[in-house]
Amino acid sequence: xxDLDEMKxxxxxxxxxxDESMRLNRQVLSTLNxxxxxxxxxxxxxxxxxxxxxxxxxxxxxGGFTYEHSGALRFALAGAAVDLxxxxxxxxxxxxxxxxxxxxxxxxVAAIQKQLEEMRVxxxxxxxxxxxxxxxxxxxxxxxVCKALFGLDDYSPAWLWANVLFGLSLIPLVxxxxxxxxxxxxxxxxxxxxxxxxxxxxxSAAEAFLASLAQFENQNQSLL
Amino acid sequence: xxxxxxxxxxxxxxKKILYKVCNLYCKNxxxxxxxxxxxxxxxxxxxxxxxxRCQFSTWMYRIALNVAISFYRRENTRARYVLSxxxxxxxxxxxxxxxxxxxxxxxxxxxxxxxxxxxxxxxYLEGNSYLEMSEVLGISETNVATKIGRLKKTxxxxxx
Numbered sequence: 279x280x281d282l283d284e285m286k287x288x289x290x291x292x293x294x295x296x297d298e299s300m301r302l303n304r305q306v307l308s309t310l311n312x313x314x315x316x317x318x319x320x321x322x323x324x325x326x327x328x329x330x331x332x333x334x335x336x337x338x339x340x341g342g343f344t345y346e347h348s349g350a351l352r353f354a355l356a357g358a359a360v361d362l363x364x365x366x367x368x369x370x371x372x373x374x375x376x377x378x379x380x381x382x383x384x385x386x387v388a389a390i391q392k393q394l395e396e397m398r399v400x401x402x403x404x405x406x407x408x409x410x411x412x413x414x415x416x417x418x419x420x421x422x423v424c425k426a427l428f429g430l431d432d433y434s435p436a437w438l439w440a441n442v443l444f445g446l447s448l449i450p451l452v453x454x455x456x457x458x459x460x461x462x463x464x465x466x467x468x469x470x471x472x473x474x475x476x477x478x479x480x481x482s483a484a485e486a487f488l489a490s491l492a493q494f495e496n497q498n499q500s501l502l
Numbered sequence: 503x504x505x506x507x508x509x510x511x512x513x514x515x516x517k518k519i520l521y522k523v524c525n526l527y528c529k530n531x532x533x534x535x536x537x538x539x540x541x542x543x544x545x546x547x548x549x550x551x552x553x554x555r556c557q558f559s560t561w562m563y564r565i566a567l568n569v570a571i572s573f574y575r576r577e578n579t580r581a582r583y584v585l586s587x588x589x590x591x592x593x594x595x596x597x598x599x600x601x602x603x604x605x606x607x608x609x610x611x612x613x614x615x616x617x618x619x620x621x622x623x624x625x626y627l628e629g630n631s632y633l634e635m636s637e638v639l640g641i642s643e644t645n646v647a648t649k650i651g652r653l654k655k656t657x658x659x660x661x662x
Binding site: 281282283284285286288289290292293296297300302304306307308310317318319320382383384385386387388389390391394487490491494495496 | 506510513514517518521522539540542543544546547548551552561564565567568569571572573575576602604605608616618619621623626627628629637638639640641645649650653654657658
């Protein structure tokens with residue numbers, strides 16, 4: 279029978295052997311620094327900043343479109359609806375950037391892991407709500423794009439409702455496809471993650487990890 | 503001594519932390535190297551904010567474990583490529599081959615634990631005090647003691 283305290287001694291012996299054999303490649307370490315390699319968190323923050331800039335540009339462009347067409351209610355309303363969606367996405371992106379910038383990996387593990395997981399939950403919720411709202415906003419977006427790019431002004435209320443219903447009917451289909459095929463999209467990690475987000479698998483995993491963190495922080499909970 | 507030289511010398515001094523954390527969270531050699539490099543990058547990025555209020559080893563454990571737990575939990579989102587030995591940050595003997603039977607059993611036991619309890623076991627095995635462990639993990643000393651007691655019990659029951 280092995281005991282953790284006995285193991286401590288074996289582990290120390292093992293550590294001594296390692297000390298003798300292990301070499302740090304200083305050249306690789308210098309290259310890592312000199313290249314200005316970004317950490318995973320910095321890569322994510324940079325990506326979010328790019329996303330935020332894109333949403334800001336969209337908000338401004340849609341604001342301009344709405345203002346220009348303030349005389350034609352149907353275009354102004356369509357522009358305002360899509361702009362509202364874009365403002366929501368911009369706000370959610372800014373919130374994620376602020377949360378990411380607050381993370382200091384030099385702080386204790388339990389606190390940082392909690393912050394990281396809460397950020398993950400936020401990102402998944404943004405994806406899910408973005409999809410849901412996007413399905414509804416699809417129809418006014420089509421109106422705005424057709425008018426802004428091609429000057430088209432040819433739609434009826436029936437067309438509008440058909441597109442809203444089409445967008446809404448896509449949601450259960452996308453969720454079903456994500457649940458059914460999300461795990462088999464191994465060749466595209468981005469698509470795999472997106473589908474797992476939509477299917478709710480990643481959210482469940484994040485919530486489970488937050489629960490295990492709470493359990494870890496609480497000494498009265500059982501270990502395993 | 504420049505800040506980069508000081509950083510390199512501190513990392514060299516504590517390279518065992520880097521190596522053991524990577525070994526505990528990754529089975530595959532290339533994954534371990536990816537993780538080692540990611541931890542090194544994060545250490546360098548955060549080095550400016552290291553204010554010596556805690557020991558360097560405590561700070562390094564925090565960063566290494568935070569990055570390792572995130573790495574361990576993250577989906578496999580990056581393309582991997584095989585590294586040659588001179589591209590590796592840490593070079594050591596083929597550790598698995600040189601491990602004693604007890605160490606292999608210990609690794610198997612650790613593999614059955616979740617990411618947070620792996621960190622706890624590593625810190626304990628490395629001879630850190632309960633206070634140091636509580637500083638790294640951000641839980642109370644009593645909590646550390648309770649968890650270590652439970653881990654010992656679990657190990658006795660599981661590893662026969």
